[in-house]
Amino acid sequence: MTESADDAVLALPDRTLLILDDDRPFLTRLARAMERRGFEVTEADTVAAGLVAVDKTPPAFAVVDMRLEDGNGIEVIRRLKEKRPEARAIILTGYGNIATAVTAVKLGAVDYLAKPADADEVFAALMAESDDKAVPPENPMSADRVRWEHIQRVYELCDRNVSETARRLNMHRRTLQRILAKRAPR
Incomplete structure (x- = not known):
């Protein structure tokens, strides 16, 4: 048992x-x-x-x-x-x-x-025991969500400076502003 x-x-x-x-x-x-x-x-x-x-x-x-x-x-x-x-x-x-x-x-x-x-x-x-392997998630993050998370991370690392974040991501500043204005994708 x-x-x-x-x-x-x-x-x-x-x-x-x-x-x-x-x-x-x-x-x-x-x-x-x-x-x-x-x-x-x-x-x-x-x-x-x-x-x-x-x-x-x-x-x-x-x-x-x-x-x-x-x-x-x-x-x-x-x-x-x-x-x-x-x-x-x-x-x-x-x-x-x-x-x-x-x-x-x-x-x-x-x-x-x-x-x-x-x-x-x-x-x-x-x-969970420390050597237990994690179970794969039922609903993993979508590719759009992973991209959004990466952009958010770089934005935070750049002290929320849009111009610097856009430069580091090789992205147009206005495009980045539109992405940041939207809610996180599912």
Whole structure:
């Protein structure tokens, strides 16, 4: 008889989980779903609140949004790893790109999930063994979305300077402005 992932959580001595996200409805839904899976959840919706929670009682697990109104969730991952090196943390964001994924993993995040992610995906990422191979996504990013993410990354690296970004991407400035004005493709 094999042990289910839910049973594995219940067998853990420390089931503390910090969820940091500024999307309040998502935060509440995910927190309730993770509580049903046996976690003791602490909710935070700002980097400052996340840092206070980590300093007060470093959790065994964390789900951290990348971009928040008052800063970057990577700061919370960094602090968590200082306070509790064995903690398992994942980055969850709607602004996924390779550079931030690499940074998050270097700082100790065990996975990087793009929004919208459901509670099952979050749970699976938190409980995955370090040598588990990731399951291919059901709905991977489209080529248009990958292009858009790359443009956004270069734009951020150029300190949101449209002319410099256009120069580096070998693109006309007006074309870049039109792309930046549009919503992200699916």
